[in-house]
Amino acid sequence: xxxxxxxxxxxxxxxxxxxxxxxxxxxxxxxxxxxxxxxxxxxxxxxxxxxxxxxxxxxxxxxxxxxxxxxxxxxxxxxxxxxxxxxxxxxxxxxxxxxxxxxxxxxxxxxxxxxxxxxxxxxxxxxxxxxxxxxxxxxxxxxxxxxxxxxxxxxxxxxxxxxxxxxxxxxxxxxxxxxxxxxxxxxxxxxxxxxxxxxxxxxxxxxxxxxxxxxxxxxxxxxxxxxxxxxxxxxxxxxxxxxxxxxxxxxxxxxxxxxxxxxxxxxxxxxxxxxxxxxxxxxxxxxxxxxxxxxxxxxxxxxxxxxxxxxxxxxxxxxxxxxxxxxxxxxxxxxxxxxxxxxxxxxxxxxxxxxxxxxxxxxxxxxxxxxxxxxxxxxxxxxxxxxxxxxxxxxxxxxxxxxxxxxxxx
Numbered sequence: 001x002x003x004x005x006x007x008x009x010x011x012x013x014x015x016x017x018x019x020x021x022x023x024x025x026x027x028x029x030x031x032x033x034x035x036x037x038x039x040x041x042x043x044x045x046x047x048x049x050x051x052x053x054x055x056x057x058x059x060x061x062x063x064x065x066x067x068x069x070x071x072x073x074x075x076x077x078x079x080x081x082x083x084x085x086x087x088x089x090x091x092x093x094x095x096x097x098x099x100x101x102x103x104x105x106x107x108x109x110x111x112x113x114x115x116x117x118x119x120x121x122x123x124x125x126x127x128x129x130x131x132x133x134x135x136x137x138x139x140x141x142x143x144x145x146x147x148x149x150x151x152x153x154x155x156x157x158x159x160x161x162x163x164x165x166x167x168x169x170x171x172x173x174x175x176x177x178x179x180x181x182x183x184x185x186x187x188x189x190x191x192x193x194x195x196x197x198x199x200x201x202x203x204x205x206x207x208x209x210x211x212x213x214x215x216x217x218x219x220x221x222x223x224x225x226x227x228x229x230x231x232x233x234x235x236x237x238x239x240x241x242x243x244x245x246x247x248x249x250x251x252x253x254x255x256x257x258x259x260x261x262x263x264x265x266x267x268x269x270x271x272x273x274x275x276x277x278x279x280x281x282x283x284x285x286x287x288x289x290x291x292x293x294x295x296x297x298x299x300x301x302x303x304x305x306x307x308x309x310x311x312x313x314x315x316x317x318x319x320x321x322x323x324x325x326x327x328x329x330x331x332x333x334x335x336x337x338x339x340x341x342x343x344x345x346x347x348x349x350x351x352x353x354x355x356x357x358x359x360x361x362x363x364x365x366x367x368x369x370x371x372x373x374x375x376x377x378x379x380x381x382x383x384x385x386x387x388x389x390x391x392x393x394x395x396x397x398x399x400x401x402x403x404x405x406x407x408x409x410x
Contacts, residue, residue: 025091025206029272033086035079046266047079076254080262084269085237088227091206091272092219094239098249099265103202103222104130105258106236108138110198110220111167113252117143119166122195124181125150126174126380129369131200135169150379152182152312154189161193170216171200173316175354176328176364176388177381178203178303180312183319187215196244202226205355207279208321218244225355226325228271229278233264278357278393283322285399286391290327292400298341298410300385303328326354326390328381333410335384338363342387344406347398354390359399361389 018031037045052071054060063070071077081099089097100106111134115121123135125148135146149160161168168190172181187197198218199211205226211219221227223235236258238249253259290304302309305316306323316323331338342350342361351360352367362368364382377383391399 026276028090029087029275032090033083033269035083044083044266044269045080046262048262049078050074074262075257075259078262078265080269081260081265084260084265084272087269087272088206088223088237089239091275092239093210093212094219095242096245097237097239098245098253099223099260099268100236100238100253100258101260101264102234102258103220103224103236104134106220106222106238107131107200108134109249109253109256109258110218110238111139111169113248114196115139115142115144115166120145120147120163121167121169122147122149122160122165122190123169124148124171124174124179124186126177126179127171127200128175129371131169131171132376133371152180152185152315154185157186157189161189161195163193165190165193165195168195168197169200170197171203172209173203173305173320173324173326174380175203176326176362176368176386178305178310178324178326178328179381180305180310180316180319182315183211183214183216187217191215202355203324203326204320205275205279205325207276208283208324209319212239214319217241223268224353226279227275227355228268229275229355229357230271231353231356231358233267235260235264235268279325280322281393282325282355282357282391285394285396286325286327286389287323288396289389289391289400289403290323293327293329293403296404296407298332298407299329300332301330303330326388329387329389330383331385331387331410333385335366337410338385338387340409341406344409345402346405347394347402348389354388356390357393359390359392359394361387364388 051073062068063072085097085099100109121144139146147160149156170181190197196217199216201209201211201219202222202225218240221237223237287306290302290307293299293302304323304327306313348359348361352362353360364386365377365384369377369382
């Protein structure tokens with residue numbers, strides 16, 4: 001058999017190796033993980049392939065036994081997906097990253113790979129509804145005990161962690177009520193109890209909060225939110241130590257298959273280049289809006305981690321760079337008038353996503369958190385008059401005007 005010549009212009013190309021000094025994360029967001037092909041392309045290549053070829057049968061065997069470094073199947077790994085994983089790990093300061101098809105697959109896999117019947121999980125009580133369903137309904141079916149803890153009372157956490165615990169799961173700030181959990185305090189207590197600390201950092205993003213620096217063992221994301229940040233693709237990511245990823249997570253994801261598509265990974269890799277600019281701008285605007293809305297007629301309460309009125313604002317300012325891109329608003333209204341306020345908005349869209357370049361508003365009780373019963377919603381602080389505003393890249397003045405005009409419909 002005669003082998004074909006390589007395509008015109010192709011030559012073996014060294015990867016874009018990084019210099020030996022510590023680069024800023026904004027530089028890493030553009031440069032980390034870059035793996036150029038022999039064509040020497042400037043932009044990251046998109047490898048839309050499900051499988052890979054081998055020069056010999058022996059090479060295939062050695063690839064499957066990990067004796068040589070060779071891609072075998074895109075459910076396991078893919079060059080484009082690997083670029084995204086390496087880049088996000090560099091930004092986060094993690095040893096390793098595994099990308100998944102959605103944020104919920106990341107959340108579920110991060111815990112499920114660790115637990116078995118008889119194990120115990122302790123979780124902060126305020127969180128996204130699907131996470132709550134996983135913890136309160138799905139895991140208990142497998143014989144896993146789950147206890148929820150509210151607030152930052154050290155004695156309450158000490159009591160919860162006085163029993164043998166396998167995993168502690170924390171979402172901070174929480175979705176949608178932006179409750180803050182003391183990551184260092186809980187991590188210290190959890191480690192004394194022998195537990196692994198998993199942090200859902202989606203509301204803060206990799207830009208505004210660094211859970212690993214505060215004691216977390218694992219950080220997970222819905223990359224659909226700030227990481228993509230433009231409402232295009234679904235994705236998730238789990239970051240942690242080499243031992244956690246390779247001993248627990250990869251054996252689980254490799255055989256259960258929550259794989260990220262190469263196309264989505266390429267979109268996310270490009271999005272990382274602008275993530276810091278987007279998130280910082282959106283966070284600044286969110287705080288400006290929160291300040292402008294406080295005290296207005298029709299507004300019962302504005303919830304934003306950096307407002308002095310937030311009960312844990314001092315803690316938020318200690319463990320976050322900025323207060324995030326989202327705020328919760330308690331209106332002085334019933335459900336019908338709350339809907340009238342939302343319907344009157346002309347710039348801000350009604351949508352249940354967040355972290356997007358477009359400002360989005362939702363009614364959690366009837367959308368994102370409708371799966372929860374009213375009692376659980378109320379324990380989280382969610383009422384019929386609660387709206388969650390995800391702030392985008394529009395001019396702050398336009399968004400404030402839009403909100404003020406809509407308040408007239410209350």
